[in-house]
Amino acid sequence: MKRRNFLGLMGAAGVSATLATKAQAGGNVHFEGYPGSRGVLFDATRCIGCRKCEIGCNEVNNLAKPEKPFTDLTVLDTARRTENEAYTVVNKYDQEGGAPVYRKIQCMHCLEPSCASACFVAAFAKQPSGAVTYDESVCVGCRYCMIACPFEIPTYTYDDPITPKVIKCDLCDANIKAGKISVPGCVNSCPKEALVYGEREELLKIARNRIGANPDKYIDHIYGEREVGGTSWLFISGVPFSEIGLREDLGVTSGPELNSGALSVVAMVPALWPLLLAGVYGITRRTDKINTQEKADAVAQAITETQDKANSDMKAAMERARNDKEATVKREVAKALEEAAKAAEEGDVEKEEEGA
Amino acid sequence: MTTETVSKKSLLTPFNVITGLILVMGAALTVWRFGWGIGAVTNLDNNNPWGLWIGFDLLCGVVLAAGGFVTSSAVYLFGMKKHHAAVRPAILTAFLGYLFVVIALQYDLGRPWRLPYPFVVQSGTTSMLFEVGLCVALYLTVLFLEFSPAALEWLGLKRLRNLIHKLTIALTIFGVVLSTLHQSSLGALYIIAPAKLHPLWYSTYLPTFFFISAIAAGLSMVMLEGWLTHKPLHDKMSEEYLAQHDDLYFGFAKGASFVLMGYFFIKVIGIAVDNEWNLLGTGWGQWFLFELLGFVLLPSVLYAIGTREKNLKLIRWTSLLTVLGIILNRLNVSVIAFNWHLPSEMRYVPSWQEIGVTVFVCTMLVVTFKFIATRMPIFYDHPEYKDEH
Amino acid sequence: MEHAFYTLQDFLLYTKGWAYILMGASLVVFVAYWKFLFSRDKD
Numbered sequence A: 001m002k003r004r005n006f007l008g009l010m011g012a013a014g015v016s017a018t019l020a021t022k023a024q025a026g027g028n029v030h031f032e033g034y035p036g037s038r039g040v041l042f043d044a045t046r047c048i049g050c051r052k053c054e055i056g057c058n059e060v061n062n063l064a065k066p067e068k069p070f071t072d073l074t075v076l077d078t079a080r081r082t083e084n085e086a087y088t089v090v091n092k093y094d095q096e097g098g099a100p101v102y103r104k105i106q107c108m109h110c111l112e113p114s115c116a117s118a119c120f121v122a123a124f125a126k127q128p129s130g131a132v133t134y135d136e137s138v139c140v141g142c143r144y145c146m147i148a149c150p151f152e153i154p155t156y157t158y159d160d161p162i163t164p165k166v167i168k169c170d171l172c173d174a175n176i177k178a179g180k181i182s183v184p185g186c187v188n189s190c191p192k193e194a195l196v197y198g199e200r201e202e203l204l205k206i207a208r209n210r211i212g213a214n215p216d217k218y219i220d221h222i223y224g225e226r227e228v229g230g231t232s233w234l235f236i237s238g239v240p241f242s243e244i245g246l247r248e249d250l251g252v253t254s255g256p257e258l259n260s261g262a263l264s265v266v267a268m269v270p271a272l273w274p275l276l277l278a279g280v281y282g283i284t285r286r287t288d289k290i291n292t293q294e295k296a297d298a299v300a301q302a303i304t305e306t307q308d309k310a311n312s313d314m315k316a317a318m319e320r321a322r323n324d325k326e327a328t329v330k331r332e333v334a335k336a337l338e339e340a341a342k343a344a345e346e347g348d349v350e351k352e353e354e355g356a
Numbered sequence B: 001m002t003t004e005t006v007s008k009k010s011l012l013t014p015f016n017v018i019t020g021l022i023l024v025m026g027a028a029l030t031v032w033r034f035g036w037g038i039g040a041v042t043n044l045d046n047n048n049p050w051g052l053w054i055g056f057d058l059l060c061g062v063v064l065a066a067g068g069f070v071t072s073s074a075v076y077l078f079g080m081k082k083h084h085a086a087v088r089p090a091i092l093t094a095f096l097g098y099l100f101v102v103i104a105l106q107y108d109l110g111r112p113w114r115l116p117y118p119f120v121v122q123s124g125t126t127s128m129l130f131e132v133g134l135c136v137a138l139y140l141t142v143l144f145l146e147f148s149p150a151a152l153e154w155l156g157l158k159r160l161r162n163l164i165h166k167l168t169i170a171l172t173i174f175g176v177v178l179s180t181l182h183q184s185s186l187g188a189l190y191i192i193a194p195a196k197l198h199p200l201w202y203s204t205y206l207p208t209f210f211f212i213s214a215i216a217a218g219l220s221m222v223m224l225e226g227w228l229t230h231k232p233l234h235d236k237m238s239e240e241y242l243a244q245h246d247d248l249y250f251g252f253a254k255g256a257s258f259v260l261m262g263y264f265f266i267k268v269i270g271i272a273v274d275n276e277w278n279l280l281g282t283g284w285g286q287w288f289l290f291e292l293l294g295f296v297l298l299p300s301v302l303y304a305i306g307t308r309e310k311n312l313k314l315i316r317w318t319s320l321l322t323v324l325g326i327i328l329n330r331l332n333v334s335v336i337a338f339n340w341h342l343p344s345e346m347r348y349v350p351s352w353q354e355i356g357v358t359v360f361v362c363t364m365l366v367v368t369f370k371f372i373a374t375r376m377p378i379f380y381d382h383p384e385y386k387d388e389h
Numbered sequence C: 001m002e003h004a005f006y007t008l009q010d011f012l013l014y015t016k017g018w019a020y021i022l023m024g025a026s027l028v029v030f031v032a033y034w035k036f037l038f039s040r041d042k043d
Helices: A006-016 A054-059 A073-079 A114-120 A144-148 A175-178 A202-213 A255-266 A269-356 B001-007 B013-034 B052-062 B069-078 B080-108 B126-153 B158-166 B170-192 B206-230 B240-242 B247-275 B277-281 B285-306 B314-338 B351-372 C008-038
Strands: A036-041 A089-096 A097-104 A123-125 A130-136 A194-198 A234-235
Touching: A006 A144, A006 B314, A036 A202, A054 A089, A073 A089, A073 A194, A073 B013, A073 C008, A097 A255, A114 A123, A114 A130, A114 A255, A114 B170, A114 C008, A144 B170, A202 B013, A234 C008, A255 A269, A255 B126, A255 B170, A269 B069, A269 C008, B052 B069, B052 B080, B052 B170, B052 B206, B052 B314, B069 B080, B069 B126, B069 B170, B080 B126, B080 B206, B080 B240, B080 B247, B080 B351, B126 B158, B126 B170, B170 B206, B170 C008, B206 B247, B206 B314, B240 B247, B247 B277, B247 B285, B247 B314, B277 B285, B285 B314
Parallel strands: A036 A234
Antiparallel strands: A036 A194, A089 A097, A123 A130
16 A cells, blocks of 8 residues: 555545455454565574675675675674664574574564554555565654664664665565565575575464474474564574574564554544533633622622612611701790790780789 | 843853853754764664653653643633733743754754654654654644733734634643643653563553653642742742742642642552562662652652641742652653663763753753743733733 | 555554544534534623
8 A cells, every 4th residue: 555645545535435345344453464475484493604694685785895794704703783784684692512593683574563653754664575664755764663663673874964764674675576686685695595585374384394393403483473463584493582682572562553552542632631621611611700790799789788778877867867857846846936935924924013 | 121231231141151152062063963963973873762862852841841731721721810920931931842842853853854744745643753743743833822922912913912812712722632642642652662661661551651740740840930930030020920929839739749649659550550569679670669759759748748838948849859750750761761671881871962962952942931031021911911811 | 446454554554544634623623613602602
């Protein structure tokens, strides 16, 4: 599937939605990988540490020649890893009381690649051929693929300021597709048939047969059959895998599988947080409103009460004033009457005195 | 106005001299990095592709900028309205934090000019980094909009300012969504590397750990910043800001205390569900317990005591302790306990140039913060918009 | 065009693409819908 144009894919999805295939079955989805995809079987009991595979790789991929020639086997005395100039290296593992065992390392071409799961521009892809390829043209250079790779394979051209890129084995996918070669360079140059290139299903059968035919010679395990979800490279060995630098604590869960849990939560966050937060905001605002309303009501009530009281006070005062006034008038009237009566009385007395 | 008063004083203050020297060094390192490549200035190699620039500049930078979404959601959504004066300083810090995270990222990326590629050329939607990138880009925009009213008030662009002001609630909710996503996704970055990160730090709960600790970090950073800016920017602070300041401390300390207690328990649950009790007895286990007890449980308790006793000094120092603890946690996950299985001679130690660039970026952040906070209405309300909240 | 997915990685790449588009859509719709929901309220 060409993924370069994501939006184009989205458009096509509308058409394909009606054409559900088996692989699309929803719910309990399970993927078996590309049918007929190819890989390589490495047999550590056959490897003699001649470094011919390194030469083959170097030539097919036009890499720079190393400082020490490939024929210099003292290089094997120090542990090495993949480098920008070496997509594959062979390491020597000394055994107590026995001949050393050699192990080739390169990209394992995982069935479910962690690098692809980690890449935010989808520069890595598992090809139907079995190769995990890298597209330099979109690479931003974040190096998250190197963090994600459980085998610590990808390298980076740190010293290039303008066009730095990730480097790793592509199982000679480009060369094979271009028709230049039919078998990966390393496999082609192995003189001991320690490497077999073919369909992964076939390789598993070959590996099982070898182990079954020589149960004393081999450890009863095919490394890469299930490790990190399975790899296109498969290893069989006469000594425990951890003794030849292959980690046995990687588990059987693939990178995409590890990621899928966290990824599925992502979609729920923007869907559910706004509902919750809008709810909280709504409640806060409503509480505020109710509080404000209650406050306003309380104030209004207080004002009314005060006013009523003021009114009644006023009324009472008026009443009192009127009463007072009436009383005063009455009193005044009474006083006047009294005075008049008094005056009349006095007049009578005078008259009486005058008349006497 | 303010520029004049600044320029009248002598420019040769110790602060300015040191800042100047760092900026000159940073400029030189920048030329070195982009002229000669990442390899010329860093100790990064094929085994250790991520170093200080991711571990500190990105992971710590983002988590310490969590104060923005924590404060704005507390004030605008959760009804802590009386603390609205704390929002602008927090938003400004968050905005500058994210801005300089993105700037620092340019040094670490092999081809930084391709940074928009995940969104315009080809989207790697399965990547946790895609999620981080998308959310950081969007959140930077949200923070810019949240911060812009301060700049627009300063520039006197009233209509635009009022238009953006109306979006406050929507922006705040967006901010919480985006922060939740990328804070947790930074932890989720490491879910794909169980073979490399020490099992005590590795957990499928990593996203939750990162998010919950980000809340504690955000609350603590607001308090720490309030403390650090108090003296140098005191004359820029409104009476309202200063008046509610102590109250804010007690509120935020309570929040941080409780969040840290929750964080402590989910970390312990992480150990329980993976059955890693036996690892606690190892050297790595002691280092883990040092982080968990000394920088999670202890600050939680200290915050609680500080707010019960109304002890401002204790709360301030605890905020520093919490922030250091979060930094320690992020460095543990990204650098110290990462690649723990490698022999010591293959382990990563940052080069002086990497540290230099980090110091340079932090200095630029401080200078920018100072420039903006002394000019724009950050710690005080613009007189024209005083009663609007 | 028919999509047969052979790896979990390709399946996730495809489905998460849709998930992201729908996440964006949900945020836009939520804002508009909130406005619609409260547009008859007086304040």
